Amino acid sequence: MSETLRYLQSESADTGLEIGVLVKYILIDAIKAGASDIHIEPWESTLAVRIRLNGVLTELVHLPLELMEKISGRFKVLANLVTYQTGLPQEGHAPADPELGGVEQRISIFPTTRGEKIVVRIFDPSNRSFDLSVLGLDDDVLAQFIKLLARPSGLILLTGPTGSGKTTAIYSALYHVVQKHGVAISIATVEDPVEFNLPMIAQAQVNLAQEFTYPKALRSLMRQDPQVIMVGEIRDPETAAIAVQAGLTGHLVISTIHSGSTAGVFARLINMDIEPFLLSSSIIGVLGLRLVRKNCTYCSQPYEPEPAILKSVPPEDLPNAQFRKGVGCDQCLGTGFSGRNSITELMSVDQVLRDAVMQKMPTKQLQQVAEQTGMVTMWQRGLRRALAGQTTMEEILRVVAMDEG
Numbered sequence: 001m002s003e004t005l006r007y008l009q010s011e012s013a014d015t016g017l018e019i020g021v022l023v024k025y026i027l028i029d030a031i032k033a034g035a036s037d038i039h040i041e042p043w044e045s046t047l048a049v050r051i052r053l054n055g056v057l058t059e060l061v062h063l064p065l066e067l068m069e070k071i072s073g074r075f076k077v078l079a080n081l082v083t084y085q086t087g088l089p090q091e092g093h094a095p096a097d098p099e100l101g102g103v104e105q106r107i108s109i110f111p112t113t114r115g116e117k118i119v120v121r122i123f124d125p126s127n128r129s130f131d132l133s134v135l136g137l138d139d140d141v142l143a144q145f146i147k148l149l150a151r152p153s154g155l156i157l158l159t160g161p162t163g164s165g166k167t168t169a170i171y172s173a174l175y176h177v178v179q180k181h182g183v184a185i186s187i188a189t190v191e192d193p194v195e196f197n198l199p200m201i202a203q204a205q206v207n208l209a210q211e212f213t214y215p216k217a218l219r220s221l222m223r224q225d226p227q228v229i230m231v232g233e234i235r236d237p238e239t240a241a242i243a244v245q246a247g248l249t250g251h252l253v254i255s256t257i258h259s260g261s262t263a264g265v266f267a268r269l270i271n272m273d274i275e276p277f278l279l280s281s282s283i284i285g286v287l288g289l290r291l292v293r294k295n296c297t298y299c300s301q302p303y304e305p306e307p308a309i310l311k312s313v314p315p316e317d318l319p320n321a322q323f324r325k326g327v328g329c330d331q332c333l334g335t336g337f338s339g340r341n342s343i344t345e346l347m348s349v350d351q352v353l354r355d356a357v358m359q360k361m362p363t364k365q366l367q368q369v370a371e372q373t374g375m376v377t378m379w380q381r382g383l384r385r386a387l388a389g390q391t392t393m394e395e396i397l398r399v400v401a402m403d404e405g
Helices: 003-009 019-033 065-078 139-149 166-184 214-222 237-248 264-270 276-282 315-320 351-358 363-372 378-387 393-399
Strands: 037-042 046-053 056-064 090-097 103-112 115-123 154-159 187-191 202-205 228-231 252-256 283-295 300-302 324-326 337-348
Touching: 003 019, 003 056, 019 037, 019 046, 019 056, 019 065, 019 103, 019 115, 037 065, 046 065, 056 065, 065 090, 065 103, 065 115, 139 154, 139 166, 139 283, 139 337, 154 166, 154 237, 154 264, 166 187, 166 228, 166 252, 166 283, 187 214, 214 228, 214 237, 228 237, 237 252, 237 276, 237 283, 264 276, 264 283, 264 363, 276 283, 276 351, 283 324, 283 378, 283 393, 315 378, 337 378, 337 393, 351 363, 378 393
Parallel strands: 154 252, 154 283, 187 202, 187 228, 228 252
Antiparallel strands: 037 046, 037 115, 046 056, 090 103, 103 115, 283 337, 300 324
């Protein structure tokens, strides 16, 4: 039983709940479960508390609706927000609490028609490893990625939806560069926000209120003579133009960009008015990332996917397939999954791909060119994991659309 439920059912609940204690138990339950986020949201008749486990929301407890204002008020106090303001969104940061194992919280309050929705992002420094070798990358992708990081200049882009592991991968890449070169290299970042402080790296956080934007920070940074620059995200044409220019003028630039697919990054940047010849000269690699849940080792057992799903598996792979699925147990909180693994698609930009970009080829054709020159698609890598029993076919289809392969 969770600490929150135990507290709600205890005798002290009869004499009136202490909101500070209730909030603490919700946080303890989420941290113990290894959740990345807590969602507290007023529904029709209850205040629903859900936690995000391995990327998927799971119900933790339902509380009486009348507790909503008190719980919201408590989180506002923790994050040093304006407690009496309820009609506007607010964001804040609760510093590390020794009682909660040194975990930090990023708290977001959003007004809805039923009341305030609270989302708490949990950052556990002790649970974060920025080691490239433990990201779960396939051996060939890891070797290729390390080779790209050894290049003296160029632009490396990471793409994927929110929560796909881009930040962890980019921090791991920087950590790898620091470990390899030590004091001989100058690394600087511009982020929004800075999620973790990294050793021997100059990290800056954009501040829109003071007009300290990505473009402004990058222009200034270029005069600081860094060899490696990390840009948190390319969101606008101005940031894109400076990042591309930096990659062309002797800097190794690592950044993220939102795109529907790995090959779609080029079209996204061309839509930002970046000339194809500049892209083909500056971009040296694009890494597409997704995270899939791994089967729980305690309760996974052989299973047969539905016939409609089996149609997506090449017939030659079926005889050796070892499909497995977790049935749910105490170890995995009944989810059938425990932990996550990366599935990736690394597009190394060679001369053939450069020529294709110069010709403004559509995304689908760029994808085909990359596959013809040896790129293994995200779908193919996901399928391998399902065939080996590491995860389920349903999980691969949930995370990666077949047309992405």
